[in-house]
Amino acid sequence: MEVTLKIFRYNPEKDSKFHYETYTLEAVSTDRVLDLLELVKGHFDGTLAFRRSCAHGVCGSDAMRINGRNRLACKTLVHDVGNKITVEPLIGLKVVKDLIVDMEPFFDNYKKVLPYFINDSPIPEDGKERLQSVEARERFDDTTKCILCAACTTSCPSYWGSEDYLGPAALVTAHRFIFDNRDEAASERLKIVSETSGVARCHTVFNCTMACPREIQITRAIGELKMASLTGKLD
Amino acid sequence: MANIHQFDVLVVGAGGAGLMAGLYASKTAKTAVISKLYPTRSHTGAAQGGVGAALGNIEEDRPEWHTYDTVKGSDYLGDQDAIEFMCNEAVQAVYELEHYGLPFSRTPDGRIAQRPFGGHTNNETGKPVRRACYAADRTGHMILQTLYQQCIKNDVKFFDEYQVLDLLMVNGAAAGVVALELSSGELHVFHAKSVIIATGGHGRVFEITSNAYAYTGDGAAIVLRRGLPLEDMEFFQFHPTGIYKLGILITEGVRGEGGVLINDKGERFMDKYAPHVKDLASRDVVSRAMYLEMRDKRGIGGKRYLYLDARPETINKYAALDGRTNPDGSPYVISGDELLGKLPDIVDFCRTYIGVDPVTQPMPVQPTAHYTMGGIPTNKFGQVIHDDQNTPVPGLYAAGEAACVSVHGANRLGTNSLLDLIVFGKHAGLNAAEYANGADLQPLPQDPEDYTHQQIDFLRNGSGKENVFDIGNEMKAVMFDDVGVFRTEEGMAKAVEKVRELKERFKQISVADTGRIFNTELLNAWELSNLLDISEVVAVSALNRKESRGAHAREDYPERDDENWMKHTLVWQRDGKLEIGYKPVVYTHFEPKKRVY
Numbered sequence: 001m002e003v004t005l006k007i008f009r010y011n012p013e014k015d016s017k018f019h020y021e022t023y024t025l026e027a028v029s030t031d032r033v034l035d036l037l038e039l040v041k042g043h044f045d046g047t048l049a050f051r052r053s054c055a056h057g058v059c060g061s062d063a064m065r066i067n068g069r070n071r072l073a074c075k076t077l078v079h080d081v082g083n084k085i086t087v088e089p090l091i092g093l094k095v096v097k098d099l100i101v102d103m104e105p106f107f108d109n110y111k112k113v114l115p116y117f118i119n120d121s122p123i124p125e126d127g128k129e130r131l132q133s134v135e136a137r138e139r140f141d142d143t144t145k146c147i148l149c150a151a152c153t154t155s156c157p158s159y160w161g162s163e164d165y166l167g168p169a170a171l172v173t174a175h176r177f178i179f180d181n182r183d184e185a186a187s188e189r190l191k192i193v194s195e196t197s198g199v200a201r202c203h204t205v206f207n208c209t210m211a212c213p214r215e216i217q218i219t220r221a222i223g224e225l226k227m228a229s230l231t232g233k234l235d
Numbered sequence: 236m237a238n239i240h241q242f243d244v245l246v247v248g249a250g251g252a253g254l255m256a257g258l259y260a261s262k263t264a265k266t267a268v269i270s271k272l273y274p275t276r277s278h279t280g281a282a283q284g285g286v287g288a289a290l291g292n293i294e295e296d297r298p299e300w301h302t303y304d305t306v307k308g309s310d311y312l313g314d315q316d317a318i319e320f321m322c323n324e325a326v327q328a329v330y331e332l333e334h335y336g337l338p339f340s341r342t343p344d345g346r347i348a349q350r351p352f353g354g355h356t357n358n359e360t361g362k363p364v365r366r367a368c369y370a371a372d373r374t375g376h377m378i379l380q381t382l383y384q385q386c387i388k389n390d391v392k393f394f395d396e397y398q399v400l401d402l403l404m405v406n407g408a409a410a411g412v413v414a415l416e417l418s419s420g421e422l423h424v425f426h427a428k429s430v431i432i433a434t435g436g437h438g439r440v441f442e443i444t445s446n447a448y449a450y451t452g453d454g455a456a457i458v459l460r461r462g463l464p465l466e467d468m469e470f471f472q473f474h475p476t477g478i479y480k481l482g483i484l485i486t487e488g489v490r491g492e493g494g495v496l497i498n499d500k501g502e503r504f505m506d507k508y509a510p511h512v513k514d515l516a517s518r519d520v521v522s523r524a525m526y527l528e529m530r531d532k533r534g535i536g537g538k539r540y541l542y543l544d545a546r547p548e549t550i551n552k553y554a555a556l557d558g559r560t561n562p563d564g565s566p567y568v569i570s571g572d573e574l575l576g577k578l579p580d581i582v583d584f585c586r587t588y589i590g591v592d593p594v595t596q597p598m599p600v601q602p603t604a605h606y607t608m609g610g611i612p613t614n615k616f617g618q619v620i621h622d623d624q625n626t627p628v629p630g631l632y633a634a635g636e637a638a639c640v641s642v643h644g645a646n647r648l649g650t651n652s653l654l655d656l657i658v659f660g661k662h663a664g665l666n667a668a669e670y671a672n673g674a675d676l677q678p679l680p681q682d683p684e685d686y687t688h689q690q691i692d693f694l695r696n697g698s699g700k701e702n703v704f705d706i707g708n709e710m711k712a713v714m715f716d717d718v719g720v721f722r723t724e725e726g727m728a729k730a731v732e733k734v735r736e737l738k739e740r741f742k743q744i745s746v747a748d749t750g751r752i753f754n755t756e757l758l759n760a761w762e763l764s765n766l767l768d769i770s771e772v773v774a775v776s777a778l779n780r781k782e783s784r785g786a787h788a789r790e791d792y793p794e795r796d797d798e799n800w801m802k803h804t805l806v807w808q809r810d811g812k813l814e815i816g817y818k819p820v821v822y823t824h825f826e827p828k829k830r831v832y
Contacts, residue, residue, distance in 0.1 A: 013750045030588070042704025046756035047748040051276075053447040056483045056584060058376060059276040075587055096418060097753045103273065116384035117336020128290075129333040131345035137338060144338050144370075144377065148275050183336065215583075 001083055003027040005036050007048065008088040010095055018095070020086075021045075029079035033066055033087065037073060037099075050099040057213055060149030064089060064099050070151040070211040090154035106150045109166045113174040113192055118185035136181045139235075143176040143221050145214040152208035152218050158201045165201040166193070168208035168218045175221040179234060186234065194229040202226070238416075238423040239679075242267045242392075243671035244664070245427035247399045247412060247454060250277035251375070251653060252635025253433035254382035255660030256617075256667065260431070261391045264668035269394040269414050269425065271449065271758075274383045278435055278447040279656060282375025283580065284352060284488035285367030286332075286657070287650035288325035292346040293365045293562050298322045300358040301366060305651060306825045308354045308517045309644025310785035310795065312467070312803070314821035317615040317640045321651075324658045329368050332657065337381040339370050340577075350577075351491040354517035354648040354832070363491075363515050367650040372486050372578045378653060397423065398758055400687045402430065402457045402631075403680060409630035410677035412457075413687045417758070420751025424683045428674045429630045429667035431617070432458065433660065436607030436636040438471075439762075440770045442708075442715035444604040445477055445484035454637040456765035458611050459772065460686075463621050463628065464805040464816070466639040467609035468769070469776035469787050472647055473720045475521040477603025479540040483584055485600060487649045489593075490514045492577055493554050493569060494545035496525065497597060498533040503553060509832035513557070516832035519646040519786045522602040526720045535599065542597035545578075547571050549597075571595075602720050608647055608786065609776070610639040612805065612818075617663025623805065623818040630670060630677070634663035641803065644820075645785020694760045699745035703760050706737050706744070710763075710770055718774050722789050727778040734770045741767055768808070775813050776804050797827050 003025050010018035023040050034052055041048045050073070051061040057075035064073055065088040067081050078085070093101035124130060146169060153159050153167035166174075174193050178186045193199050199222055208218040228234055244260040246253045249270035257268040270277070289296040301322040306313055333339060333347060340348035351363035370377040386393070394414070400422075401413040409430040414423050434454030438446025455465055475496070476485040490496075495503045495514050508524040509516035516524075529539050544550075551568050559567040571594040575582055578593075585591045585598055611633040612620050618627035619638075635656045642655055713733045717726035741764065748756040782796035783789050802817040 011750060012752055038704075041756070041759075042702070046703075046746065047750065049753045049755050053272055053276045053449045054278065054281050055448060056281070056481075057587070058281050058373075058580070059272075059278070059447065061272070061276045077588070097750075100753050107273070111387060116388035117381070118388075119334075119336070123330075123334050127327070128330055129339070129347050132341055133345050134341050134343060137341045140338070141371075144380075145373070146380075147280070147376070148273075177336075180336070180338065 001027060001029065003036065003078060003083045003085060005040065006086045007040070009098055011047065011097060027078055029077065031078050032074050033076045033081070033085060034062055034073040037087070049097040058147060060147035063149040063151040065091065070155045072149060072151070072213045075213050090150060092154045092160045093150070103150065106153060106169065109170040110148065110173060112166060113170050114177070114185055114189055115173045117177065117183055119182055120184065130182050132182055140176050140179040142216050143172045145216050146172045146176070147214060149213060151211040151213060155207040155211040157205060157207070158203055162201060164197040166197055168222065171199065171222050171225060172216060172218055175225055178225065178228065190229055193225050199226045199229055238421055240267065240423060240425050241676065242425065242427045244429045244431065244667045245269065245412060245425045246431045246433060248433035248435060248637065249274035249393070250433065250435055250635060251279035251378050251382060251656030252660035254386055255657050256431045256433055256634055256664035257391045258382060258386050258389060259661050259664030260668040261389055262668070264671045266668070267392040267394060267425065269397040269399060271396060271398040271417070273395050274393065275379060277379055278450060280376045280379040281447065281484065282653055283372040283484065283486035284491065285350060285369035285374050285650045286329060286378070286653035287352065287355060287366050287648065288329040288368055288654065289322070289366055290326060290329065290347060290349060290368065292342055293349050295357065296364050296366055298326060300356065300364070301325065303358055303825060304355050305642065305648055307830055308646055308648040310646055310830060311801065311827040312641065312644030312784060312820060314641050315823040315825060316821050318642050319823060320615050321642050321654060321658050325654050328654070328657045328661065332378065332381060335381050335385050337370065337377050339368060350488055351515060352649040353487050353490070353515045353521070355650070356512065361511055363512055367488070367491065369488065372488055372580045375653060378657070399434070399453060399457065400690060400761065402461050403683055404461050405677040405680055407629065408677050409628065410679060413684055417753055420754060422684050422687060424679065426676060426679055428671035428676055429632060431632040431634060431663050431667050432611060432637050433633070433635045434637045437766065437769045438604045438607065440710065440714045440766050440773060441604035441719070442711040443477060443480070443482040443601065445474060445482050446604065451762035452765050452769040453762065454633065455611055456768050459768060459808050462807065462809070463619065464612060464807045465609060465772055466612035466805055467641060467803050468772045468806060469780050469804060470608035470645050470785060471604060471773065472518055472606035472608060472786050473522040473602040474518055474605035475525055475602055476543050476600040478584065478588060479599035479601050481588055482603040483588060484603065484605065485543060485581055485598060489543060489545050489578060489581060492545070492574065493550035493559070493567065494543055495549060495553050497542040497544045498528050499535050499537070500533060504528055512832050517646055517648060519788070520832055522720050523788055525602055540599045540601045543600045544597040545574065545593050546595060546597065547574060604715065606647055606652060607636050608639070608643040608645065610637050613638045613640055615640060616666045617659055618666065623816055625818065630674065632663040632667045634659040645787060690761065691757070694744070694746050694757060697743045697745040699743070701740045701743040703744050703763055706741055707763050707766070710734060710737050710767060714770055714774070718777050720788065722777055722787065724778070724791050727774055730774040731771065731778055734767060734774055738767050738771065772806050772813060776806055779815055780804065801827065
């Protein structure tokens with residue numbers, strides 16, 4: 001089948017503003033959008049710039065806007081989006097070149113929520129694992145799946161509208177640790193997400209949940225953080 | 236000459252091994268980690284099924300059994316001192332990950348959950364043992380995230396999206412590396428007392444692969460170009476179950492949970508090839524069995540794939556036939572929901588990429604190029620060695636898939652790759668820091684960026700009549716077809732010739748993008764130059780080894796030949812030509828025996 005691929009182009013070393021270029025390609029319905037980008041880069045224009053690595057939806061490199069929606073190019077097949085495909089960079093992060101955006105502000109926000117396990121109590125005397133029940137482990141399972149692709153954060157109108165909002169991905173990470181009963185810094189993290197740059201900025205638009213390629217129930221996780229921040233209780 | 240940075244320890248690569256090395260080195264030495272990807276993009280994150288350690292959480296298990304299984308799995312090519320070290324360290328290393336917060340799945344009594352995996356057995360009964368410690372089917376993801384998080388906690392310095400292009404060696408010792416900052420196009424010299432290479436493998440030399448685009452053998456290539464050898468490069472693992480045509484991995488954990496391979500006649504064929512452990516034989520054995528089934532026209536519809544059937548009714552049927560039981564002795568039975576809970580990502584991959592629901596339909600699979608057993612030779616301390624006497628290169632370390640310790644020998648067992656990363660990543664980090672704390676910086680060479688400039692000029696100044704993309708595809712095709720699961724003299728000789736022809740043609744490429752910012756065309760061309768060099772080493776090493784052992788299976792030499800070939804291959808690139816040497820295998824307790832599963 002013939003696919004028309006319209007790609008956002010911007011080369012900061014040459015262009016004063018962005019433009020679109022359209023390529024007509026022979027494809028099959030199970031091709032990934034990433035396969036098509038590779039084809040364009042290999043045979044039409046080697047200067048096309050995008051990030052990619054694992055090519056099967058687990059590394060989080062190739063989040064971009066595909067027909068207006070944030071998706072991973074390697075997890076979107078032609079038959080998911082039809083044969084007229086428009087590919088653009090994520091919104092809300094500065095475009096560096098073509099489909100590549102500046103990820104630094106995104107990772108800076110991630111780092112603000114103490115994104116690491118904290119437990120200063122001694123480990124069990126036998127040196128073995130800390131025990132955790134199956135139910136306690138399940139409590140935060142959903143938010144452990146995050147691959148930091150930024151599809152959620154850059155789909156959020158609150159994030160677009162405010163420079164200091166932590167954004168859904170950072171909150172997902174906060175949730176992963178706050179609801180892990182082995183961790184001891186929940187109250188410290190709750191304080192961080194309760195500031196004006198935190199959960200208060202979420203207006204339950206659900207864009208993040210729709211955008212997540214890992215199908216994390218992000219809005220729900222943020223809701224649980226809101227509740228915890230109001231009540232000071234975790235369940 | 237701008238952008239010079241000085242560190243005690245410099246780690247190249249930020250996957251499991253690099254992060255572990257960075258974390259431990261940074262405790263006592265000024266350490267930086269450079270990586271061409273953001274650390275969480277590393278391919279460790281794609282590992283699914285588990286990390287092997289004889290915790291014995293569900294049933295009796297011992298590190299000695301793990302050691303023997305690994306030696307046997309390696310087809311007796313693994314160095315037994317290093318294997319023993321790894322399997323003993325495994326238990327502590329996994330507990331340490333848990334203490335770092337890694338969210339392992341749990342047993343009903345709250346301990347780290349474990350599942351069976353290919354080649355891991357109770358040495359007394361010979362039956363599969365639950366040794367793979369897992370977090371659903373995303374164990375690698377959890378390891379990668381947890382280690383990155385701990386590095387942030389410990390203020391490890393990262394240089395993200397910096398592509399290494401050269402290793403600097405002065406007075407026979409490591410002096411640093413040269414790297415390209417992708418966002419600016421500027422070169423940086425990292426001047427360091429110790430350098431740890433943890434750049435991963437090179438699965439992208441093959442057409443059908445589970446490996447990431449980033450898996451281009453960068454570390455092995457820069458070491459090779461600096462006159463150091465590569466070890467056992469003929470041994471490359473083909474994982475039995477990649478999604479047909481795409482190569483995306485379906486974890487062995489599916490068979491651990493009871494899934495079986497089925498041919499076009501509806502037969503579970505693995506009982507013919509491995510009567511004791513059947514579908515849980517080691518990967519080389521299963522991949523070869525699949526190849527033989529397909530060659531004898533028992534692929535599905537006569538095509539080059541088979542079914543991996545994990546429908547609960549199939550699992551339960553064969554579990555009953557095999558007499559498989561739960562730890563409490565009750566018959567093993569699984570439901571669709573339980574399967575989904577244990578293997579959520581696999582179900583997602585199949586639904587997304589092939590529209591197959593593994594709970595109700597069998598999955599079409601074929602062997603996929605998966606893991607680099609060979610690599611940069613090291614000892615068990617992570618030191619890179621450069622000759623058949625195991626003489627270390629001062630200040631140079633390697634760990635993880637980039638390295639060849641060798642703990643995997645001719646065939647790696649599932650779950651031993653994540654184990655390799657955490658054990659040898661940690662020890663490379665500790666030892667590199669210790670060395671750095673007692674050593675001076677080597678002086679930098681006169682013009683440290685000289686060779687890097689030569690490489691870049693080479694990529695830019697060809698005639699442009701050859702296309703990088705096409706050369707890459709031709710290389711991948713010949714390597715997959717002729718240096719794949721089964722090999723012949725004729726095929727491998729053809730591959731060597733073809734790769735050499737492609738290397739000649741590569742001189743006629745020209746990178747059109749002259750920009751500095753994210754010049755990924757230049758980067759991809761350089762990566763292909765690495766893959767071409769590595770392909771030649773792989774094909775030449777394979778052609779040279781006249782026996783079958785582990786993943787290296789020859790139709791013309793079908794038997795293992797311990798008399799002549801119980802030795803590691805070393806290959807050097809000198810004046811553009813490859814030279815072959817050998818070094819002995821280290822034994823401790825285990826006499827070579829025929830491998831039967």
